[in-house]
Amino acid sequence: MRRFTQVCNAVLVITGLLAVPVSSYADPGNGKGHGNPHGQSKKQGHKGNEKESREFADSGNGISLTLTYGDARKLALGSGLTGYSTLPPGIAKNLARGKPLPLGIAKKAVPASMLSQLPNYPGYEWRIAGNDLVLIALSTAIVTEIINNVFD
Structure with missing residues (x-):
């Protein structure tokens, strides 16, 4: 009987030790639920007129955008591209940098008069979504950058 107890305890200890490394790979929260905000991600949403510089280096895609x-x-005013309406709130909250372009979103091609003046990145394209200017990766449809309210 004593041997059986020792074997059971050994199995429990080994199982516990094997479970610790797996639990360390768990999602740190990323803004889900309440509690410790240290694991929350910083999501890009509609925040109004963000007039500061849009500089970032996307190391995964190897582009640098300014x-x-x-x-x-x-450029939008010079091309006469104003008066666009905003996206509906349900769709606008799903449009974020680093996420796939939401299904069913009404995106328009940027007219040639403005497109020729925007920075060109091979493998990416500029689109208009609501009144926002959006840079999208062609191969994955991942939103690389959003500049809000450009076409108000």
């Missing part, structure tokens, strides 16, 4: 809201807005 485009300000002011520059994009100036």
Whole structure:
């Protein structure tokens, strides 16, 4: 009987030790639920007129983009592309950098008059979604950048 107890305890200890490394790969939260905010991700949503510089280096895709809201807005005004309405709230909350382009989103091609003045990145295309200017990876349909309210 004592031997059986020792074997059971050994199995429990080994199982516990094997479970610890697996649990360390768990999702740290990323903004789901309440509690410790340290694991939450910073999501890009509709935050109004963000006039600061849009500079980032996307190491996964190897591109570096520098485009300000002011520059994009100036191009839109110069091309006569204003008065676009915003996306419906349910779709707008799903449009975020690093996520796939939401299904059913009404996206328009940027007219040639403005497109020729925007930075060109092979494998990416500029689109208009609501009143936002969006850069999308062609192969994956992942949203690379959003510049909000350019086409108000």
